[in-house]
Amino acid sequence: MTNPILVDYLRWIVLAPLLGAAINGLAGAWLQKRVGRHAVTAVALLPIGIAFALAVKGFLQLLSIEPEQRFLLDSVSKWMHIGHLKVDMAFWLDPLSSMMTLVITGIGGLIHLYSVGYMSEEPSYWRYFTYLNLFTAAMLTLVLGDSLLTMFVGWEGVGLCSYALIGFWHREWANASAGSKAFITNRVGDFGFVLGMFGLFWALDRTGQGTVVFRELAQRVHLLDGQTIAGLAAATFVTLMMFVGATGKSAQIPLYVWLPDAMAGPTPVSALIHAATMVTAGVYMICRLNFLFDMAPTTLHVVAAIGTLTAFFAATIGVAQWDIKKVLAYSTVSQLGFMFIAMGVGAYTTGVFHLFTHAFFKACLFLGSGSVIHALHHEQDMRHMGGLKKYMPITFWTFLLSTLALCGIPPFAGFFSKDEILWKAFSSPLGSPVLWAIGTLTAGFTAFYMFRQVFLVFYGEYRGSPGGHGHGHDDHGDDHGHATTAHDDGHGHGGHHGDPHESPALMTIPLVILALGAVLTGFLNVPGALGGHHVFDQWLAPVIAKAAHGEGHGAHGAPAAVARGHGVEAAVEHEAKVLEHDLETVEHDVEDATWEYLLMAVSVTVAFGGILLAWLMYRRKSLDPSTFSEAWSGGPYRAVYNKYWIDELYDATVIRGTLALSNLLATFDRVVVDGIVNGAGWVVRQVSALEGAFDRGVVDGLVNLVGSTSLALGNRARALQTGHIYSYLYAIVIGVVVVMFARLL
C-alpha cells in the first residue's frame, strides 16, 4: 500500500448521487408536477448507474494490478490543514472499499429500482429519492473516505439520511420519534468515535506523527506502543472508543434499540439502510482499522463478547415478534452480532464476507416483506397474513431462498459465511468454544423464527379480509401516514382491492437478482475444507494487517505492525508473510478438517432442528406454541415479547435522567443564577429606597421647611402678580417717580 495510483474518477462515485440528490432536492417538486414522476426517477437512478459503472471500473482496475499495489487514490482538494492535522477531501479504493462500493451501488441500485414501484403512489416521491440518493452519497463517502475524518463525514451523513428516511412519513408522531431515537442513539456512538479519533491523533502526535489518514495510520500504529490514555493502553482506549461508535451505527448492545424502531421507514429503506449498508458501517470500520484492533486484544474480547450477546438476545426477541419487519429487524441485529463475533476473534475477512452475503439475502428478505406489505395495503401483522404462496409466487420463492441462506442451510450463501464465523469463533486463538456454542444456538433460533415467519406469511389460509386494509392497524405506528390527508396514496389501488396480488415487475426483478445473490455469493469464499480457495479472503488479504486465515498465529499484531512501518520492504515482507500464512493455512485446514466437518454438521443440524420446530408449531400445528410461551408461567415469553424491557429501562434511566437534569439545571438557572442577579438588583433597590426615606424625611424635611415658608410668603405676594404687562409698567413708572422724588427731597 505504498504508492497509490492517482485517479480522478473516484470522486464521481460520490458526487453523482450527491448531484442527483441536489437536483431532486431543489427542483424535484417542480419536476414531479410539471414533467412527471419519470423525470424524478431518471434524476435519481441515473447517478446510481454512473456510480455503479465507476465502481466496476475501479474494481477492474484493481484486478489488473498486483495485489499488494491495489490502491487507487483520488484527492479532490485540501480540507483541513491546521497545525499538525492534514486532511484532504480524498477518496481511495482498495479491495475492501471496492467491495463495499460495489455492494452499495449494486444492491443500492436494485433497491432504487424497487422503490420506483414501491413508492409509485407516494405524493412526496421526489423527496424520497432525494433522501435515498443523499444516503447513497453519504454511505459512499463513509466507505471511500481516505481518513477517519472523511469517513466520519459519511458516518454522520448516513445517520442524517437514516433520520430523514425513518421519519419520512413525518405526520405520524411515532415515525418522527423513531427517527429522532435513531439519530440520537447514533450520536452516542459518534461521541465514542470522535474521542477515539482524537485519542489516536494525539497519541501519534506525541511522537510527531499525528495523522488520521488510513494509509499513514497503517504505517504508524506501532508508535502507539507504550503509550497510555486514561490509564489504558493507547490502542485499547482508541479501539474501545471506536467500538462504541460501531455499536451505535451497527446496532449492538447497548445501543441497538434504535434499529427495530427504525422499521417505521418505508420498507426499501429498511432493506438498504437498515440491512445492507449503513448498519454494516461498524463492521467495515473495524475491518478498516484491523491493524489497530490487532494491537488491542482486550478490545477484541469485548467486541466478541458484545457480538455474541447481541446475536443471541436479538434472536430470542425475534422469536416472539408479530410484525413482519420487526422479525427481520431483530434478525439483522442478530446477524450483525455474528459479524462482530468474527471481528472479535480477528477473522476480519470472514466477518466482511458475512456482511457481503448478508447484504444480499437480508435485502431480499426486506424487499420481499415490502412486496407482501405492498400487496396487503400496508398490513404488517403476520397474524393477518397467511397463504400468500399462491398469490405471490415470485415473492414467495425469493423469500424462501433468502431465508434458507439466512438460516445457513448449505449450499446457500449464509451457510458459507456463517459457518465460517462459527468455525473461526471456535478455532481462532481469540475464540473459544463458548462463543461457538452460543453462536450455534443462535443459529437454531434464527432458523426457527425465520421459518415461523415463512409459515405464518406464505402457508396456510389467508387470514386477512379480502378488502385487505385498514384493520389490525390498531397500534402500529408504522402505518402509512398520509391516508388522513387529501393525498390519495397508498390505499388507492384502483381495481386492486380484493385478493392479494403479486407485485409489479419493477419490484420482482430486484427480488430475483438478490435471491440469485443469496444462492450464489457463498461460492466466492468456499473454505479449504470443502475444496475451495477462499477467493474472497484473498481479495481482501492486502487490507488485512496479518493474513486473516492465518489462525495458528498469535493475535498480538504489534511485532508485525512494527515491521509494517517501513515502506517498501515492509510491503515485500508482508507479502511473504501472506504467502507463508497461505501455506500454513493449507496444513491447518487438513489438520483441522475433521473438527471443521464436525462443527459444520452440528450447526446445520441445529438449523434444521429450528426449522423442524417451526414446522411442527406453525405448519403441522402438532405442537402448540403456547406450551412454550406459557412455560415457567410465561415469564421468559413475556420478557422476550417485551424485548427484555430494554426500551423501558432506557426511558426510565437515561432519557428521564437527562430530562430531569435538564429541567433541574434550567430551574437552577432561572431561580438561582438569575435569582442572584435579580437579587442583587433588589438589594440595590432596597438600599436606595432606605436612603431615599432618609433623604425625604430629614434632608428633604429641612429643605421643605424652607420651601413651605417661602411658599406661604409667596402666596401672599402673588396678589401682586396680575399677569398684565401694563400693571407691571405702572409699577415701574411709579417706582421711578418715587426714586426721583426721593432724590429731590
Add this chain to the structure above:
Amino acid sequence: MEIGLNHYLVVGLLVFLAGVFTVLTRRNAIGVLMGVELVLNSANINYIAFSRFGTGGLEGQIFSIFVIMLAAAEAAIGLAIVLGIYRKFQTIDVEEVDSLRG
C-alpha cells in the same frame, strides 16, 4: 438761538414720555411694542446728544447704532411673540392675556 444740549435732552424726554405713555395706555400689543421703540429712540437721541456735546468721542454714536440694531431684533422677536399670542389666544389685547397671573 443756539440749539444746545438741553434742547436735545428735552426732545429726548418728550419722546421718552410719549413712549412710556403709549406702553402704559395701549391695550393693543403692537401699540405697546411701538411705545417701546419710542423709548429706545429717546435713548438714542440722548446718546447722540451727549456724544456731540459731551466728550467728543464716537462711543455714543456706536452705542446708538447698537441700540438701533437691538431695536430691530427686538421688534422682530416682539412681533413673533405677538403672532404667537394671537395664535394661542385669538387676540392681541394685553389685558386679556394674563396666564402668568399668580
Add this chain to the structure above:
Amino acid sequence: MPTNPLTWMIFLPLLGAAVILCLPRDNHSLVKWTALAFTIPALLLAIAIYQGFDRTTAQMQYVTKIPWIPSFNIEYFVGIDGLSVTMVLLTALIAPICVLASWEIDKAPKAYFALFLVLIAAMMGVFCALDFFLFFVFWEVMLLPMYFLIGIWGGPRREYAAIKFFLYTMVGSVLMLIAMLALYFHNDPHTFDLLKLAEARSTYSSTFQSLAWLALFVGFAIKIPAFPFHTWLPDAHVEAPTAISVILAGVLLKMGTYGILRVNFPILPEGTLRYAFWLLAALGTWNIVYGALCAMAQKDLKKLIAYSSISHMGYVMFGMASLTAEGIDGAVLQMFNHGTVTAMLFLLVGVIYDRAHHRNIDGFGGLASIMPVYTAWVALAFFAAMGLPGLSAFISEVLVLLGGWRNYPGLTAVAASAVVLTAGYMLWAMQRVYLGKPNEKYLSLPDINRREIATLVPLGIIVIVLGVYPHAILDLIDTSLQHLNGTVLAAGKAAGAVASAASGVAAH
C-alpha cells in the same frame, strides 16, 4: 477623503444614521432603502478586503493611525489582522441581512434604522480598533442603541430585558476600564496602543497580570456570555425583535471572545496561561454542557436558541484555551460559524413568530406539512447547529475538540458529550414544532416569502461552502492565530509559568 476601507466601514453607517434622521418621518420605504444603501457598501468593501487580505503575514493590515487626543496620547488607530478580519466580514455580512429582516418594522422605523446603523458602526469600530481607548469608546457606544432597540421595539418585558442587558454590560465595562487605565499608567510614556501594550508584556508583574487579566476577563465574559454571567442573554433574546436577536447572537457575542483574544492573550500571556484551565477550558466546557441541558428544558423556541448560543460559545472558549493550532483556529472559525448559523436560526424563528405571534414549542406541530420550504431551511439550520459534517459548524467543533484533547482530554470527553445533548434538544424541538400531525390552528399559514429567503440564502451558502472548504476562512486566520498562540506560549516559557501550566495540564 480617507482611503482606508476600515474607516469607511465604520463611518458610513454613522453617516447613514445622520442621513436617516433628516428624512421625512412618514416615508417608511425611503428610510429602509436608505438603511440598506448604507450597509451594502460595507459589504462590498468587506469582499474587497477578503480578496486583498494578505494571508501570509501576522502583521496588522489596512492600518490608519491619526492622533486623536494628543494630550493623553490617544489615537484613532485602526487595522485588522487574521483575528479581526473574520469579525469584520461577519459584521458587514450580517448588517444588510438584518436590515432586510427588519423590513416589516412599522413602529418609528426612522429611529429604529438610525439606531441600528449606529450599532453597526460601533461594532465595526470595536473589531477594527487597535487603540484601547478607541476600542472602549466603541464598546460603550454600542450599548446605547442596543438598549433602545430592545427597550422600545422589544416584546412585553422589554424594559426589564433592556435594563438587565445594560447594567450587566456596564459592570463589565467598569472592570475593563479599570484594567485599561492600569495598563495605560503602567507604561511610560502612557499609551493605549494595543500593540505597544502587547510589546511591553514582559514588564508586567505576575500579580498585575493576574488582576488585570481577571478584570478584563469578567468584562469580556459577560459579553460571551459565560456562566454565571449569562442570564441577560435569554431575556434579551426573548424580548428583542428578530433582527436585533440576529445581530446580538451573530455579532455582539463575539465581541467577548474577540476581546479575550485581542487583549488578554497578547498583552497578558502569563495570566492567560494561569487561568486557561479553569476560566477558559473548564468554564467553556461547563458552558457547553450547561447551555445544552438548559436548552433542552426550554419551552420558548427563541430561548432554546439563546441557550444553544451559550452552549456554542462555550466551544469558542474551550478552543482558545487549548493553546493548540487546531483549537485556536477552530475557536475563531466557530465564532464565524456560530454567527452565520445562529443568525439563520433567529431569522427562522422570526419567520414563524411573524405568522403565529408566539414561539411556544408545544404550541405548533406538523409545520413541515404546512410550510415545507420553510421547514427545509429550518432543517438546514438545525443540522448546521448540531455540527453535522458537510456544514460549517462541524469543522470548527471538530477542530476545537481535537485541539482541546491534547491538553485537556478529560474535559474534551465532557464537552464532546454535548454532541448527543445538542442532537437531543434540537431534534426534540424539531419534532415538536415541525413533525407530527399539522396543527388545525395553523393550516393556513403562508410559507416563507422571497424577502425572508433572500436573508437566508447567503447564510445558507456560506454554511455549506465552509463545511466543504473551510480553508476559505482558515487561510485568513491561520497565520495571525499561530503567531498569537506562539506569543502566549513563548511568553509563558520566558516567565517560567510553563511549569505551572504544564502541571495543570498533567493533572487533567
